[in-house]
Amino acid sequence: MSTTASALHSEHEHHPYGWRRWLFSTNHKDIGTLYLLFALTMFFLGGLSAMAIRAELLYPGLQMLDPDLYNNILTNHALIMIFGAVMPAGAGIANWMIPLMIGAPDMALPRLNNLSFWILPAAAMMLVLSFIVPFFPGGGTQVNTGWTLYPPLSVQVGMSMDFLIFAIHLLGISSVLASINIIVTILNMRAPGMTMFKMPIFCWAWFVTAFLLILVVPIIAGGVTMLLFDRHFGTSFFNAAGGGDPVLFQHLFWFFGHPEVYILILPAIGALAQVIPAFSRKPLFGYKSTVGSMLVIATLGMVVWAHHQYTIGMSLGTVSYFMIGTILISIPVGLIIFNFIATMWRGAMTFETPMLFATAMVLLFSFGGLTGVMLAVIPADVQYHDSMFVVAHFHYVLIPGAIYGLFAAVFYWLPKWTGHMYDEKLAKIFFWVNMISFNITFFPQHFLGLAGMPRRIIDYNVIFAEFNFLSSVAGLIYGFSHLLFLYIIIKAIRGGQQAKNKVWEGATGLEWELPSPPPFHSWETAPKIK
Amino acid sequence: MTRSPPAHRRTALLIGGIALGMFGLGFALAPYYSQICAALGIQVANAPRTRVLGPPSAEPVARPVTVRFDANVNGNLPWEFAPVTRKLEINTGSLHNATFRVRNLGDRTLTGRAVVNITPWQATPYVDKTECFCFQEQPLAAGEEAELTLRFAVLPDLPSEYSNITLSYTFMNIDPDAVARPHGHDDDHSHDDHHSHDKGRDQAHETAHEPAQRHAE
Numbered sequence: 001m002s003t004t005a006s007a008l009h010s011e012h013e014h015h016p017y018g019w020r021r022w023l024f025s026t027n028h029k030d031i032g033t034l035y036l037l038f039a040l041t042m043f044f045l046g047g048l049s050a051m052a053i054r055a056e057l058l059y060p061g062l063q064m065l066d067p068d069l070y071n072n073i074l075t076n077h078a079l080i081m082i083f084g085a086v087m088p089a090g091a092g093i094a095n096w097m098i099p100l101m102i103g104a105p106d107m108a109l110p111r112l113n114n115l116s117f118w119i120l121p122a123a124a125m126m127l128v129l130s131f132i133v134p135f136f137p138g139g140g141t142q143v144n145t146g147w148t149l150y151p152p153l154s155v156q157v158g159m160s161m162d163f164l165i166f167a168i169h170l171l172g173i174s175s176v177l178a179s180i181n182i183i184v185t186i187l188n189m190r191a192p193g194m195t196m197f198k199m200p201i202f203c204w205a206w207f208v209t210a211f212l213l214i215l216v217v218p219i220i221a222g223g224v225t226m227l228l229f230d231r232h233f234g235t236s237f238f239n240a241a242g243g244g245d246p247v248l249f250q251h252l253f254w255f256f257g258h259p260e261v262y263i264l265i266l267p268a269i270g271a272l273a274q275v276i277p278a279f280s281r282k283p284l285f286g287y288k289s290t291v292g293s294m295l296v297i298a299t300l301g302m303v304v305w306a307h308h309q310y311t312i313g314m315s316l317g318t319v320s321y322f323m324i325g326t327i328l329i330s331i332p333v334g335l336i337i338f339n340f341i342a343t344m345w346r347g348a349m350t351f352e353t354p355m356l357f358a359t360a361m362v363l364l365f366s367f368g369g370l371t372g373v374m375l376a377v378i379p380a381d382v383q384y385h386d387s388m389f390v391v392a393h394f395h396y397v398l399i400p401g402a403i404y405g406l407f408a409a410v411f412y413w414l415p416k417w418t419g420h421m422y423d424e425k426l427a428k429i430f431f432w433v434n435m436i437s438f439n440i441t442f443f444p445q446h447f448l449g450l451a452g453m454p455r456r457i458i459d460y461n462v463i464f465a466e467f468n469f470l471s472s473v474a475g476l477i478y479g480f481s482h483l484l485f486l487y488i489i490i491k492a493i494r495g496g497q498q499a500k501n502k503v504w505e506g507a508t509g510l511e512w513e514l515p516s517p518p519p520f521h522s523w524e525t526a527p528k529i530k
Numbered sequence: 531m532t533r534s535p536p537a538h539r540r541t542a543l544l545i546g547g548i549a550l551g552m553f554g555l556g557f558a559l560a561p562y563y564s565q566i567c568a569a570l571g572i573q574v575a576n577a578p579r580t581r582v583l584g585p586p587s588a589e590p591v592a593r594p595v596t597v598r599f600d601a602n603v604n605g606n607l608p609w610e611f612a613p614v615t616r617k618l619e620i621n622t623g624s625l626h627n628a629t630f631r632v633r634n635l636g637d638r639t640l641t642g643r644a645v646v647n648i649t650p651w652q653a654t655p656y657v658d659k660t661e662c663f664c665f666q667e668q669p670l671a672a673g674e675e676a677e678l679t680l681r682f683a684v685l686p687d688l689p690s691e692y693s694n695i696t697l698s699y700t701f702m703n704i705d706p707d708a709v710a711r712p713h714g715h716d717d718d719h720s721h722d723d724h725h726s727h728d729k730g731r732d733q734a735h736e737t738a739h740e741p742a743q744r745h746a747e
Contacts, residue, residue, distance in 0.1 A: 108538040176549045184541045214549045222556025237560055248563045252556055318570060 023118070026110030027520065028095050031117050033417070035092025036410075038120055040486070042084030045128070047479050049077040054441075054475035060462050070458040071144035076131045078147035079164070082264065083171045084124055086402050090267035091116075091178050093409050094206045096417065098182060100511040100518060101200045103191025103527040108184040116177035123170035130163035146456055148253055151238040151246045155230050162231070165224045172221045179210035179217075186210075191510075193529030200509055201290055205270025208294045212263050215302065216256040223252035247312050254305035262301045264398060265365075266294060268405020269336060272358050274509065275408045276340050279355035280347030281506040286339040293332035293339075300329045310381050319378050326376035333369055337362060352504070353427040357408035360435050361400045368396030371446070386456070389449025395442045407431075407485075414489070415503040419517035420496035426488050433481045440474035592621040593693075595684050599628055600698040607703040608636040609670070614677075623686040625660065630678040632701065634670035641669045642701040644678075649696045656688040657695065667704060 016024065025031055052073050056065045065073065095113065099106055107113045133139040140158015154161055186207050190199065226237040227249065236242025238249045277284045284290065304325040306314065314322075340362050349355070371393040375381050384390060415421050444467040449455075453464045460468065499516040514522050559566075597620060599613035614629040634640060644664040648654045659665075663678035670676060684695065 109542060112542070176546075180542050180545045180549070183545050184538050187541055188537055214545055215552055218549050218551075218553035219556045222553050226557070226560065244560075245563065248560060251563070252559065315570070 024114070026106070026114055028099050028107045028110070028113065029417075029518065029520070029522075031107075031113050032092045032094075032096030034117050035088050035095055035120075038117075038124070039085050039089035039092055040489075042080050042088070042124060044482070044486075046077050046080035046085055047482060049073045049080065051476060051479045053077060054472040054479070056458060057460070057468050058472040059469070060460050060465050062459060065458060067458045068142045068144050071146065071456060072131055072134070072142040074456060075143045075146055079127060079167075081398075082147065082260070083168070084127065086264050086398070086406070087171075087175060088120060089406050090206075090209070090264070090402075091175075093271065093406070093413070094178075094182055094267065097413065097511060098185055098203050098206060099189070100514065100522060101203055101509055102186065102189060102194055103510050103523045103529070104185060104189035105521065105523050107181050108189050109181045112177055112181050116174045116181065119170050119174040119177075123167050123174060126163050126167035126170060130160045130167060133160045133163060134158060148257070149224070149227065149249075150253070151227060151230065151249050154227055155238065162228065165228050168224050169221055172217045175213050175217050179213040182206055182210040183214070191523070191526040191529055197288065197291070198529065200270075201273035201284065201287065202267075202270035204291050205266045205273070205294060208298045209263050209266045212259045212266075212298050212301070216259045216263075219252055220256035223249055223256070226252075247309070250309050250312065251306065254308045255302075258305040258308065259298070259301045261394075261397065262297055264402040265405070266297070268361070268402045268409070269294070271405050271409035271412070272340060272361060274507075275354045275358045275412050276343050276362075278412070278504050278507040279352060279358070280344045280349050282343055282347040283508075284339065285342035285345075286335075290336055290339050293335045296332040297329060300325060300332070304329065307376055307381075310378050311385050323376055323378050327373055330369060330373050337366055337369075348506075352411075353422075353424060353431055354408045354412035354504075356428065356431045356435075357404045357411065360431070361404040361408065364396060364400035364404070364435075364439075368393060368398075368401060371396060384449060386454055387449035388445045388453045388455050391455045392442050392445035392449060395445075399438055399442070410489075412504070412507075413511075414492055415499035416511060416514075416516050416518070418492050418496075419499055419515075420492050421499050421503075422488050422492040422496065426484065426491075430481060430484045430488060433484070434478065437474045437478035437481060441471050441478050444468075444471050592623045592686055593690075594619060594621055595688065595692075596620075596694050597626075597628075597684065598694070598696045599630070600696060601630055602698065602700040603642075604700055604702045607640060607642050607701055609634055609640070609642060609701055611699070611701050620684065622684045622688055625681060625683045628680045628682070628697075630663070630680070630699065631675065632668070632670065632678060633675040634672055637672045639669060639671045641667050641704050643667050643704045644699045644701050647698045647700070649698065650692055653684075653688060653692045653695050656685040656692075657697065658683050658685055664699060668701070 022030060022034060025034070052065065053070070056063050056070060095107065098104075130143055134142040140160060141156075143157055143160045143164055145154045145157065145161075149161075149164070186199070186203055190196075196204075226235070229235040230237050230239055230244070236244040238244045238246045240246065273284055273290060304322055306318070306322045307326045310319055310322075340358075344359075351359070371389070375384055375390065375393055411422065411427060448464050448467050448471075451464065453460050453468075501515055502512040503516060504512075510523075510527055511518075513527065597618045599615055599617070601611045601613045603609045603611045610633045612631055614631050615627075618626055618628065620626050632642075643666075646662075646664055648657055659680065659682045661679065661681035663680065668676070668678070680697075682697075
């Protein structure tokens with residue numbers, strides 16, 4: 001025991017420099033930074049494909065893409081954004097903040113932490129390869145299935161699907177390892193006196209998210225493994241001719257896919273539970289009900305997956321169950337939203353950039369939730385199914401719900417991470433441009449969907465031309481506004497006004513007791529919790 | 531609260547075990563999937579639509595139903611069309627005849643085609659027509675008159691909540707020129723027919739008729 005301790009201690013003594021610092025890193029802050037930089041890179045890659053989609057849809061007819069390439073880019077956009085950008089960004093913030101917030105010196109399993117990050121670049125390479133191998137001789141056909149990878153189409157796609165399957169395996173392994181680490185850290189590494197119910201909500205949100213990941217990521221790993229077997233080893237998991245059923249894949253996929261949206265959103269909700277009290281200068285309203293709601297969301301979220309499959313032909317009793325379950329989820333989600341609003345109520349509110357994003361998330365995520373309830377209703381969903389309405393719905397949930405939450409978190413903690421204040425004026429410009437152009441991009445898509453424009457289609461009827469033009473122009477502005485975000489971050493990393501320990505006067509929590517930026521090793525002696 | 535590395539390892543292995551268990555569960559679902567569906571009745575939704583309409587059989591208990599007949603002519607056809615048999619009190623499972631009378635009021639030969647609309651629509655698959663003038667085109671010279679027959683049975687497995695059925699026939703002009711011409715409210719008759727009439731639909735009639743309807747909608 002004592003030898004282990006001293007070995008650990010001597011390891012801490014030398015401060016690695018150069019590429020070794022990053023490649024062999026076991027430091028939660030460095031790994032967190034790596035995660036965030038990786039997520040930012042993938043965010044721009046995924047954004048590039050979104051720009052290609054919107055540019056193609058600027059006018060009816062085929063502009064610059066052909067249908068297969070369009071669907072390839074569409075698949076690329078979804079998978080890169082979900083697995084490459086949002087999930088690693090959440091994991092990066094978790095890595096940085098959880099040990100600081102619970103008074104732990106590092107993550108519980110630092111080497112595992114290193115592994116779970118360094119799997120990601122390899123997985124990203126496989127993912128990107130899966131989109132570009134068809135352009136090389138013998139590369140086969142393009143991945144044109146959309147992110148849902150439904151068979152039988154996904155069984156027929158060329159070798160790019162195999163790259164994609166292995167990329168999903170690697171991404172899944174990385175997520176599961178990171179989740180194990182987060183759960184162990186939260187269970188075992190809290191400072192003395194930091195009980196579970198004194199823990200910041202952000203840590204609770206990640207605790208719940210990590211459990212969701214542990215429970216559902218292996219299912220999709222199993223599903224794509226079966227797909228791989230069907231493709232190459234003559235099995236018939238999804239082949240009706242051999243006694244299988246393609247609908248089984250849909251069940252496996254959505255058993256993962258539905259909790260996945262909570263995996264994307266819960267960390268952002270957790271970040272909001274830090275940001276909103278800080279800028280309302282009041283403690284969070286309803287700590288325990290927020291935690292309870294997150295647990296209910298996670299539990300209910302695991303058992304309502306088939307609302308994505310109302311049209312596959314289930315009995316009335318079964319679809320009714322899935323409908324009621326789905327609508328029930330709006331209760332805990334609504335409770336959290338009301339807790340946020342009650343926190344703001346009569347608070348001494350100020351609107352720095354993190355709070356602007358937090359407020360926008362509360363408002364716009366509620367819009368997305370409302371269209372979600374519309375989609376949960378079976379007779380309506382049969383009409384909306386696979387239309388642009390669905391596209392508008394999930395972008396209203398994921399951009400404000402996940403990405404605005406992450407933006408709020410980034411602006412909230414960026415001074416802590418870099419030690420420099422970011423440019424508040426530019427950040428506010430970024431917020432307004434981003435928020436307005438987001439709404440102009442996606443709001444008309446509701447109307448397009450209701451009027452009958454299907455999703456995942458390269459060409460459309462000329463009656464949809466005006467709204468698509470509007471959506472595309474705003475979409476391009478929205479996309480390019482993120483260059484400003486990049487500039488603000490680079491500027492804050494390179495210099496700026498020195499940040500105080502407690503960057504925001506209303507902020508509470510252990511992380512603000514450390515200097516900005518925190519030393520390479522923090523909380524080597526656990527803080528005292530009152 | 532801070533615990534030693536062995537405690538970390540134990541927790542990590544436990545959670546890793548859950549992850550592996552879920553991976554196994556995914557595969558376990560494959561063989562159990564169809565049993566689960568069968569047990570929960572998940573795949574029975576299509577059953578009513580895929581039922582095979584055979585010849586009327588006498589095995590389920592026959593029960594009385596009232597069948598009414600209605601006749602209409604679309605505005606593009608100058609014909610007179612009326613049911614001779616207006617109402618039948620019949621038993622399910624047995625064959626019955628109904629007669630209609632049609633007359634060409636125009637001054638030239640015209641060809642019409644009748645389509646049926648059954649109310650309530652839920653009864654549609656249970657009306658089994660063994661012989662119907664609606665299966666064929668009907669040419670009529672100027673002033674010509676014809677008697678039309680319908681031979682049908684109501685299947686005995688008609689759900690018990692339906693005991694009154696109306697068969698409404700509408701004659702349409704099948705000449706593409708006649709239907710392509712924009713016309714007003716008369717179109718309303720033909721809308722419902724798309725859902726209900728069943729056998730031997732005239733394709734030329736349909737394709738010619740649809741664009742006109744889209745505009746009307």
